[in-house]
Amino acid sequence: MLKIKNLHAGVEENEILNGINLEVNPGEVHAIMGPNGSGKSTLAAVIAGKEEFEISEGHIEFEGEDLEDAAPEERAHKGIFMSFQYPVEIPGVSVTNFIKTAINESRKARGEEEMPANKMLKLIREKSELLEIDRKFLSRSLNQGFSGGEKKRNEIFQMAMLEPKLAILDETDSGLDIDALRIVAHGVNKLRSKDNAVIVITHYQRLLDYIIPDFVHVLQEGKIVKSGSKDLALELEDKGYDWLKDEVVPQ
Amino acid sequence: MGSKHTENIDLREKLVSSFLAFQSHVDVDHPVHDIRSEAIRNFEIKGFPNRKEEAWKYTSLGKLQKIDFSIFPKKVNALEYSDVKQYFLHEMDTYKIVFIDGIYSSYLSETTHDGVDICLMSAALTKPIYEPIIELYFNKAAKGEDSLTSLNTAFSKEGAYIYIPKSKAPIKPIEIIHFATGKESSLMLQPRNLIIAEENAELQIIERHQSLTSNDVLTNAVTEIFAAKNSIVDYYKVQNDSSNASLIDNTYISQKQGSAVHVHTFSFGGNITRNNLNFYQDGERIDSTLKGVTILNNKQHVDHHTLVHHQQPNCESHQDYKGIYADKATGVFNGKIIVDEVAQKTNAFQQNNNILISDDATINTKPQLEIFADDVKCSHGCTIGQLDEEALFYLRARGIPRKEAQALLMYAFANNVLESVRIPELKLRINKLIAEKLGVHLGFDL
Structure with a gap:
């Protein structure tokens, strides 16, 4: 589904990603861990198509297509979703209207009809129940005055509504208390299927107790220095990141 | 375009000499006529403002003065409601005072004298029954040295007259709409509005100037609003005119104790739009609110000049103007706040935020604070940014x-x-x- 080959990317002269190789197949959950500044969020943003970052070498393929020239909205239309670490506040636009717009723009781009209102309502009800979101919450302005936990839950609600093929969760666990974490993780797990994949980006192992990864990768200085099973996350929790400093994954 | 550009005409001269002809159409024995005569003298001396004056630094009326405008409405032009329905707030029931090329259209209007007066300035300026009110209020807030206000005063004859007696409120909002049909190749309009809300009265007004043509239109409007004790006035200005229509809006608001006046200005189009919005607080516990959304593109130009004069203690003013400028559009925001020495405990807030979405768009924004009292809260801020x-x-x-x-x-x-x-x-x-x-x-x- 997603193939990243020898990806070098950065801002102007400053290279942040230093030759990333990663393959994600349908049905898999990958966790990407690493210390602050290792390039985790950059990797997520580059996959989602943030134009601030320039790819100097290597490429990203999604379902066999090179993503290089695809705008962020085109990637979204193909089924790539990124849950933001810092979701943006949009006063005057309700959560419901925002998600309606997002869904119908994607449908439009795929040459489909707009989703009928009753179907949309049903979907909103179903997904908001899954994430234990109050109806009143849905008529509030998007992210405006939301607590950290509400913002993250709202991100996963959007993900549930959009049903992406590939979901990238960028530090979704930061700012969540244990109850919110459980709800968010439950939401993500409910949406897992053999056809879609999830990349969980996190600093801590905690979220991985709830969203069990098939693979764990450690990112350091813009490179994946170690890959392993879910046990690697526990090891990292125990030992920290320093012991991996000199590791290099064989190409 | 249909406008005539002639090198030799001088709009000021034309206006001044037209005053003689104008006099034959109005009652020169009415007390208001002395005010008109004095006003034309002031305009004759001062003429149109030019860019050497600080207040007109960014807005030039030079090109407009080269157009040979018709100064008096010549003939009665009709419009079908179905053709102009979109410009009315037709989703709801409203009172309507409608003018076509400067002449009142009874066909499109809905006025009333049922407990409140929602009618015409031409009636208020001629019928004896209105004389005491006219004497008390006419030109009392707009008096002063401003030459364009004087020009309007000199030719004041028609517009909206609204009088809401004590503790009354009209049952529905009032729309004041001016249409220009383009039957004249270029037309200058000078509507004069007088709005009086007596003690505890309440009203809502929506004002709109709409050109239906690509011919040149220049409107130099003056509106006086008197808000008596504890009255509430909501005034909405919708400025979304065609690209050859220019508007100079001079609005003067005089507020008494405990009154609240909110003016919203929505500037979405037109050639040159100048809004001179002046609030005078004459009493305590007054609330003055000035809000604006400006969205411009092409070569449109909007200049907001606001003034809030705090003359008494314990009052508030809130200004919040947002601007979005694309293409080669230009905007001006100049917000002046004066706090007199006696006006202690004033709370004056001013904010002007702008987004430029093109490299060729311009905004000039300037707060102007003159504070003579020491126990006041005044805040102001302006931002210019991109998305x-x-x-x-x-x-x-x-x-x-x-x-x-x-x-x-x-x-x-x-x-x-x-x-x-x-x-x-x-x-x-x-x-x-x-x-x-x-x-x-x-x-x-x-």
Whole structure:
């Protein structure tokens, strides 16, 4: 589904990603861990198509297509979703209207009809129940005055509504208390299927107790220095990141 | 275009000499005529303001003065309601005072004398029954040295006259609409409005100038609003005119104790638009609110000059203007606040935020504070920026294309000014105008 080959990317002269190789197949959950500044969020943003970052070498393929020239909205239309670490506040636009717009723009781009209102309502009800979101919450302005936990839950609600093929969760666990974490993780797990994949980006192992990864990768200085099973996350929790400093994954 | 550009005409001279002809159409024995005569003298001396004056530094009337405007409405032109329905707030019932090329249209209007007077200035300036009120209020707030106000005063004859007696409120909002049909190749209009809300009275007004032609139109309007003790006045100015229509709006508001006057100015189009909005607080516990959303493109120009004069203690003023400028559009915001020495415990707030979405767009923004009292809270701030790239990326990552995402962010930027619009139908209408102006269909009613 997603193939990243020898990806070098950065801002102007400053290279942040230093030759990333990663393959994600349908049905898999990958966790990407690493210390602050290792390039985790950059990797997520580059996959989602943030134009601030320039790819100097290597490429990203999604379902066999090179993503290089695809705008962020085109990637979204193909089924790539990124849950933001810092979701943006949009006063005057309700959560419901925002998600309606997002869904119908994607449908439009795929040459489909707009989703009928009753179907949309049903979907909103179903997904908001899954994430234990109050109806009143849905008529509030998007992210405006939301607590950290509400913002993250709202991100996963959007993900549930959009049903992406590939979901990238960028530090979704930061700012969540244990109850919110459980709800968010439950939401993500409910949406897992053999056809879609999830990349969980996190600093801590905690979220991985709830969203069990098939693979764990450690990112350091813009490179994946170690890959392993879910046990690697526990090891990292125990030992920290320093012991991996000199590791290099064989190409 | 249909306008005649002649090198030799001088609009000032033409106006001054037209005053002689004008006198034969009005009652020169009426007390108001002395005021007119004095006003034309002031205009004759001063002429049109030019860019050497600080207050007109960024707005030039030079080109307009080269146009050979018709100064008097010549003939009665008719319009079918179905052709202009879109310019009315037709989603709801309203009183309507409608003018076509400067002449009152009884066919399109709905006035009343039932407990309140919602009618015509021409009646108020001629019928003896109105004389005491006219004597008390006419030109009392607008008096002064401003040459364009004087010009309007000199030719004051027609416009809206609204009188709300003590503790009364009209049952529905009042629309004041001026249409220009283009039957004249270029037309100058000078409507004069007088609005009086007596103690505890309450009213809502929506004003609109609409040219239906590509011929040149220049409107030099003066509106005086008197808000007596504890009255509430909501005034909405919808400026979305065609690209050859220019407007100079001079609004003077005199407030007494405990009154609240809210003026919203929505500037979405026109050639040159100049808004001179002046508040004078003459009493305690007064609330003056000035809000504006300006969205311009092409070569449109809007100049907001506001003045709030705090003359008594314990009053408030709130100014919040948002501007979005595209293409080669230019904007001006100049917000003057005067706090007299006696006006202790004044709370004056002013904010002007702007987004430039093109490298060729310009905004000149300037707060002007003259504070002579020592126990006051005055805050002001202005920002000029571009759309937040991070926010744009967020929306695009959800599948919303760049153009729609930009529009959504601009809408969000302007939104808080809309929150205080107290007529839901109008709010919806403004939302639609904003979406239209931003050139997007967002798939839902904002």
